[in-house]
Amino acid sequence: MPxxxxxxxxxRIFHLGMIEGDYVAEKRQEWGLNRDQGRALAxxxxxxxxxxxxxxxxxxxxxxxxxxxxxxxxxRGLITRIIPEDNxxxxxxxxxxxxxxxxxxxxxxxxxxxxxxxxxxxAAELDQFQQLLAKAQQVVTKLS
Numbered sequence: 001m002p003x004x005x006x007x008x009x010x011x012r013i014f015h016l017g018m019i020e021g022d023y024v025a026e027k028r029q030e031w032g033l034n035r036d037q038g039r040a041l042a043x044x045x046x047x048x049x050x051x052x053x054x055x056x057x058x059x060x061x062x063x064x065x066x067x068x069x070x071x072x073x074x075x076r077g078l079i080t081r082i083i084p085e086d087n088x089x090x091x092x093x094x095x096x097x098x099x100x101x102x103x104x105x106x107x108x109x110x111x112x113x114x115x116x117x118x119x120x121x122x123a124a125e126l127d128q129f130q131q132l133l134a135k136a137q138q139v140v141t142k143l144s
Contacts, residue, residue, distance in 0.1 A: 013136070023109060031102050032076070036061065037069055038106070044079060044095045045103040052081065052091040078102065 005011055028038045040059060044050050056066035070093060073079045078099035082092045095103070117126065 009136075020113070024106065027106065027109065031105075033102070037073060040066075040069060041073065041078060041095065041099055041103055042106065044093055045100060049092045049094045052093055055093060073099070 036059060040055060043058060053063055056063045070081060074081055077096055080094055080096060084092060
């Protein structure tokens with residue numbers, strides 16, 4: 001069984017992702033967010049104003065599901081949705097200060113992971129690791 005075989009590269013990547021995913025899921029739960037809400041918030045934080053229909057495509061969700069999810073985030077004060085005066089057919093989504101704070105807390109975790117890696121690998125090893133991960137990502141992306 002490949003998933004149980006620690007010699008498989010894919011198994012190691014999977015387990016690293018699970019460790020990271022479990023921690024982030026725990027934090028999201030503390031903040032009252034599910035996985036999709038967390039992903040949406042992170043994307044909005046990075047891209048400032050996002051069209052709602054564009055966000056649905058990025059998250060691979062229907063526009064109706066995305067609308068419902070954004071209503072929850074808006075109700076919690078994490079985002080705002082604005083209809084531009086010049087185009088009533090679109091809704092622009094932006095993050096609030098409260099949403100930014102939650103996104104920053106997520107960044108703190110990733111900063112800790114990054115620092116741990118930097119503390120335990122040389123700069124050359126990290127550079128090689130980045131290159132290998134990028135190549136692995138390209139290969140795996142072609143599978144889907």
